Amino acid sequence: MRQVLGIAGSGWFLLSIIFIMGSIYSVNSFIKELPPQELLLKLFDNIPFEVSYFLFIIGLFLRALKHIIDERSKKIGAILIIIGLIILLLSSYLSIRTRSVMDIKARTGDSTAYGLISRINSDMPDRILIIGKEIPKRPGRVEVEILSKERIERIGLYPFSIIGKKALFISDLNISPSIEVSYKEERLRADYLSLYPPKGETRVRFPGGQYTLFISLYPERSYKKGRLDVNEYNISSPIYRIVIKDGNRTIFEGLLKDNDQRSEGKISVSLRRSGEWVNIRSVEDIFLFPMYVGIMVLLTGFMIIIVKAIRSLIG
Amino acid sequence: MIPFLLTFRESLEIVLQILLVVSILNRGNKIYIASIVSILAGAISAAFYSHDIFISKALTGLSFLFYLFCIILPVAAPSETAVVLMTPLFFLPHSFELTSVLINKAYLSGRSVYIQGLIGALLSISVFYMIRRYLLRNVQLQGFLHHREVFLLIATFNLLFGGNREFSDASMIPYIQSLLTGLITGLIGLISGQLLFPDVQVFDTTLKGLFDFLASPRFSMAIITILILFPPVYLLLNLLLSQEPELDGFEKKAMIRKKISLYRGQLYKRGIPLIFSFASLIFLIHGANLVINPVYEPRPIGLTQEDGLLKIPLMDSSGDISDQKLRKYTFLKDGNSYRILVMMRPDGEVVATLDACEICPPIGYVQKGRYLICKYCNTPIPPESFGKAGGCNPIPLPYRVNGDTLILNVQEIVETSKMIGSKFTGRH
Numbered sequence: 161m162r163q164v165l166g167i168a169g170s171g172w173f174l175l176s177i178i179f180i181m182g183s184i185y186s187v188n189s190f191i192k193e194l195p196p197q198e199l200l201l202k203l204f205d206n207i208p209f210e211v212s213y214f215l216f217i218i219g220l221f222l223r224a225l226k227h228i229i230d231e232r233s234k235k236i237g238a239i240l241i242i243i244g245l246i247i248l249l250l251s252s253y254l255s256i257r258t259r260s261v262m263d264i265k266a267r268t269g270d271s272t273a274y275g276l277i278s279r280i281n282s283d284m285p286d287r288i289l290i291i292g293k294e295i296p297k298r299p300g301r302v303e304v305e306i307l308s309k310e311r312i313e314r315i316g317l318y319p320f321s322i323i324g325k326k327a328l329f330i331s332d333l334n335i336s337p338s339i340e341v342s343y344k345e346e347r348l349r350a351d352y353l354s355l356y357p358p359k360g361e362t363r364v365r366f367p368g369g370q371y372t373l374f375i376s377l378y379p380e381r382s383y384k385k386g387r388l389d390v391n392e393y394n395i396s397s398p399i400y401r402i403v404i405k406d407g408n409r410t411i412f413e414g415l416l417k418d419n420d421q422r423s424e425g426k427i428s429v430s431l432r433r434s435g436e437w438v439n440i441r442s443v444e445d446i447f448l449f450p451m452y453v454g455i456m457v458l459l460t461g462f463m464i465i466i467v468k469a470i471r472s473l474i475g
Numbered sequence: 476m477i478p479f480l481l482t483f484r485e486s487l488e489i490v491l492q493i494l495l496v497v498s499i500l501n502r503g504n505k506i507y508i509a510s511i512v513s514i515l516a517g518a519i520s521a522a523f524y525s526h527d528i529f530i531s532k533a534l535t536g537l538s539f540l541f542y543l544f545c546i547i548l549p550v551a552a553p554s555e556t557a558v559v560l561m562t563p564l565f566f567l568p569h570s571f572e573l574t575s576v577l578i579n580k581a582y583l584s585g586r587s588v589y590i591q592g593l594i595g596a597l598l599s600i601s602v603f604y605m606i607r608r609y610l611l612r613n614v615q616l617q618g619f620l621h622h623r624e625v626f627l628l629i630a631t632f633n634l635l636f637g638g639n640r641e642f643s644d645a646s647m648i649p650y651i652q653s654l655l656t657g658l659i660t661g662l663i664g665l666i667s668g669q670l671l672f673p674d675v676q677v678f679d680t681t682l683k684g685l686f687d688f689l690a691s692p693r694f695s696m697a698i699i700t701i702l703i704l705f706p707p708v709y710l711l712l713n714l715l716l717s718q719e720p721e722l723d724g725f726e727k728k729a730m731i732r733k734k735i736s737l738y739r740g741q742l743y744k745r746g747i748p749l750i751f752s753f754a755s756l757i758f759l760i761h762g763a764n765l766v767i768n769p770v771y772e773p774r775p776i777g778l779t780q781e782d783g784l785l786k787i788p789l790m791d792s793s794g795d796i797s798d799q800k801l802r803k804y805t806f807l808k809d810g811n812s813y814r815i816l817v818m819m820r821p822d823g824e825v826v827a828t829l830d831a832c833e834i835c836p837p838i839g840y841v842q843k844g845r846y847l848i849c850k851y852c853n854t855p856i857p858p859e860s861f862g863k864a865g866g867c868n869p870i871p872l873p874y875r876v877n878g879d880t881l882i883l884n885v886q887e888i889v890e891t892s893k894m895i896g897s898k899f900t901g902r903h
Contacts, residue, residue, distance in 0.1 A: 299678060318671070332676070
């Protein structure tokens with residue numbers, strides 16, 4: 161028994177497992193750049209990674225056991241770090257396997273599964289000045305008020321809000337109009353586009369695939385400052401530049417504001433409901449809190465070790 | 476490089492490392508077998524997979540971990556057996572890369588490359604045999620080096636000579652640093668996704684600053700520095716704090732002197748390779764830091780006066796001034812040389828200054844990242860304050876911009892330059 165504890169709970173065993181997991185992670189992450197969540201799922205579909213992951217947890221558990229059996233009660237910090245790590249790793253694994261995520265895009269006045277979006281409070285600037293190519297970015301917050309059964313729920317960026325069994329937070333914020341285009345027999349409806357910050361054109365293909373709509377924010381004022389171009393955009397009442405192309409041929413080009421409607425020949429473009437929209441992400445995951453608990457235990461362990469080290473230095 | 480010389484050089488590197496390990500540890504046969512298996516495995520893998528982009532990328536990822544492992548190993552290596560087991564790890568990626576290079580050369584120049592490669596390898600083996608047979612026969616390296624120092628030396632050796640990256644002429648540390656930055660960025664993405672940290676493109680949100688800092692090249696460079704310097708520092712401290720010899724019980728002073736002398740000799744013998752590794756690694760890190768944060772100092776462009784004026788084109792062969800890179804100009808007046816800096820501030824304003832400040836001796840400035848750095852006192856000057864007088868800021872010059880030309884008055888420059896180092900020397 162002690163031999164098993166000695167080998168599986170040894171630093172060498174854990175280091176070797178980290179090396180194996182690190183190798184699999186490296187191979188998977190360097191081969192193709194995947195979004196983090198996809199990479200995570202891919203890793204846990206890899207049997208050697210999954211086996212190594214559990215061997216690592218078992219190794220940690222045996223190491224904690226070894227500390228406790230050896231009556232090293234002085235190592236409470238190290239034991240807490242190991243326990244925190246075990247909770248974090250186990251709950252992360254279970255979270256990945258069981259989590260369900262749903263995104264809802266909405267504007268003020270929209271009705272969602274959680275109620276009516278009564279207001280979006282955000283630090284989105286009314287105007288933005290872009291000097292040269294540098295796009296200013298600053299800290300900000302956004303909060304959505306949802307009216308549900310005569311109660312007002314508030315959802316922000318972080319920390320997430322809990323409604324029922326779900327954790328809700330705003331995972332995206334942007335501005336866009338709701339666009340409707342009709343051309344010959346083709347109809348296009350586009351909404352919830354990401355047009356901020358104004359750095360290029362957003363492209364939307366018509367359902368038939370032949371025509372393409374290009375939309376971007378258009379500056380209210382443009383001038384030179386020194387040798388740089390300065391563009392001033394009105395975000396609270398934006399002007400949109402809309403171009404529609406048939407292949408490389410431009411069939412419509414115009415500057416439109418909210419509630420504008422324009423017809424040219426067989427083409428008709430209308431804009432409405434221009435303004436902010438949010439993406440509310442709802443996550444159903446019973447292992448989310450255990451993950452946070454694991455982190456808290458881990459940090460407590462670190463704190464104890466640091467405090468003890470400082471005390472021994474002073475003492 | 477000629478395939479023969481390339482193979483000879485690389486094989487020699489490998490056999491010298493094997494020789495070092497074999498000389499220290501009396502486990503010759505095991506190390507030979509493990510090394511040969513590892514070298515053959517690398518070569519055979521390359522023969523089958525050198526053109527496979529999947530394997531090539533996987534090797535990049537693995538070599539990153541491998542070199543980190545190499546650096547940590549000297550401290551972690553608990554016993555001679557572990558060293559015997561770990562030694563072959565050094566040779567597999569190296570052998571893979573060497574074989575891949577030979578295969579590529581053979582593809583371009585024909586199969587004679589393999590014969591040259593074979594001759595090079597055989598020659599290095601014969602060098603190995605001769606050193607082992609004639610040079611090291613009577614030398615006892617065991618008393619000179621401990622197994623941990625051996626590993627540290629091998630890791631330093633691999634880092635110094637580029638390990639398996641030398642074929643691409645890439646420096647090892649910036650390479651590891653860039654891979655580590657990628658790894659940290661990926662991990663941050665994973666963790667923030669799991670813990671529901673938002674990533675709204677419009678704002679900088681909670682923890683954004685911390686994540687940006689953790690994912691910055693500066694942070695990964697700091698980690699690499701700690702990882703690289705920890706083993707030699709740890710081993711050196713271990714050596715210095717090692718127990719002094721027991722002198723009680725020795726009555727004769729000669730015996731005590733002998734004991735102390737032996738102890739000191741041991742300290743020197745084991746300390747020298749550690750100090751060598753430490754110094755080499757400091758040198759490597761400094762080099763890597765320069766690669767990551769290069770210092771930009773343009774060569775001053777000579778100007779000639781026209782009616783007491785200097786005309787500087789803002790768009791010329793060196794590019795457009797809006798690239799926010801520093802430009803230096805120089806001109807002669809009454810036998811004195813004057814240096815001028817011209818740069819565009821982030822707000823779009825083109826500014827001209829002297830290449831000197833009121834405080835320091837007039838050595839000038841260089842550009843590092845977006846900052847100007849005073850070469851004398853190393854003060855970083857933010858580009859936003861370029862053209863503002865005071866402190867260690869370059870002394871601003873009166874100028875005007877006419878279209879794409881910046882115009883300076885020579886007499887005004889001469890007058891302004893009297894302020895150079897005035898606060899330092901008390902001269903006005």
